[in-house]
Amino acid sequence: MQAVNILPRDIPVPPMLRENTGVTVRLANVSRSFDGNRVLNNLDLEVRPGEFVSIVGKSGCGKSTLLRLIAGLDRPTTGSVTVDGVPAERAGDRLRIMFQEPRLLPWASVADNVAVGLREGPDPTAVECALASVQLSDKAGDWPAQLSGGQRQRVALARALVSNPKLLVLDEPLGALDALTRLTMQNLIRDMHAKAGFTAVLVTHDVAEAVALSDRVIVLGQGGILHRVDILRVGPVRRGSAEIAAIEAEIVDAIFAA
Numbered sequence: 001m002q003a004v005n006i007l008p009r010d011i012p013v014p015p016m017l018r019e020n021t022g023v024t025v026r027l028a029n030v031s032r033s034f035d036g037n038r039v040l041n042n043l044d045l046e047v048r049p050g051e052f053v054s055i056v057g058k059s060g061c062g063k064s065t066l067l068r069l070i071a072g073l074d075r076p077t078t079g080s081v082t083v084d085g086v087p088a089e090r091a092g093d094r095l096r097i098m099f100q101e102p103r104l105l106p107w108a109s110v111a112d113n114v115a116v117g118l119r120e121g122p123d124p125t126a127v128e129c130a131l132a133s134v135q136l137s138d139k140a141g142d143w144p145a146q147l148s149g150g151q152r153q154r155v156a157l158a159r160a161l162v163s164n165p166k167l168l169v170l171d172e173p174l175g176a177l178d179a180l181t182r183l184t185m186q187n188l189i190r191d192m193h194a195k196a197g198f199t200a201v202l203v204t205h206d207v208a209e210a211v212a213l214s215d216r217v218i219v220l221g222q223g224g225i226l227h228r229v230d231i232l233r234v235g236p237v238r239r240g241s242a243e244i245a246a247i248e249a250e251i252v253d254a255i256f257a258a
């Protein structure tokens with residue numbers, strides 16, 4: 001386990017996000033089998049309030065399976081997954097999910113797509129603020145088909161955050177974007193997280209992305225956690241720095257040691 005210190009930077013406050021303390025996610029002795037094949041084996045993990053944890057690992061090692069359990073979309077074969085002490089499938093409005101595809105409604109405007117994230121009825125101010133925070137105020141009346149891939153994913157981020165969730169579950173949300181758009185989105189997600197303080201769990205194939213965004217990176221291998229790296233972040237990531245390169249190398253080594 002290793003810690004890296006990074007210098008502070010000034011981040012503008014996204015208007016719709018109130019500070020919240022995030023939730024605790026706890027997996028206790030979790031196993032998940034499919035047709036007798038055990039994908040996750042007696043896994044223990046605690047994600048602290050406001051922590052940003054990334055899960056990396058070889059293809060097929062069970063990352064999405066783990067994320068689906070945390071999001072309450074699936075249940076463990078044995079063990080428990082709780083969000084602030086409540087079974088994950090009952091976390092309700094505390095939790096929002098972002099997928100690789102933006103999953104927007106093609107027949108609804110950008111603003112109406114963001115409003116889908118509100119469960120407690122219409123709130124035009126919250127929608128406006130959410131769109132402003134992803135720099136899409138001028139697209140509120142457009143259709144999803146009129147947007148670029150990166151803009152669509154920004155709408156999905158605004159929809160996920162408009163209700164000020166306490167847990168954001170991210171399943172490779174930037175995987176389909178080009179490299180530059182991906183970097184922009186990483187900064188946006190990091191800024192939102194830094195200001196709002198929600199708990200976040202990300203699955204990514206991109207080790208650099210995991211290091212750039214996270215407080216902690218979990219390396220998953222067949223059945224369980226192989227390695228954990230803490231990143232003590234008190235400021236911006238200096239991409240390409242020796243410290244970052246070393247921590248990325250440590251993670252890559254852990255993935256391939258499996």
Ligand SMILES: Nc1ncnc2c1ncn2[C@@H]1O[C@H](COP(=O)(O)OP(=O)(O)OP(=O)(O)O)[C@@H](O)[C@H]1O
Nearest residue numbers: 034035039057058059060061062063064065066205
């Ligand atoms: N619903 C399911 N039914 C049967 N097997 C499943 C199911 N979901 C996942 N699996 C199996 O569990 C294993 C882990 O799958 P999972 O999608 O969690 O891996 P992953 O690490 O996310 O992979 P990738 O990086 O390729 O997305 C795979 O062998 C997969 O075939």
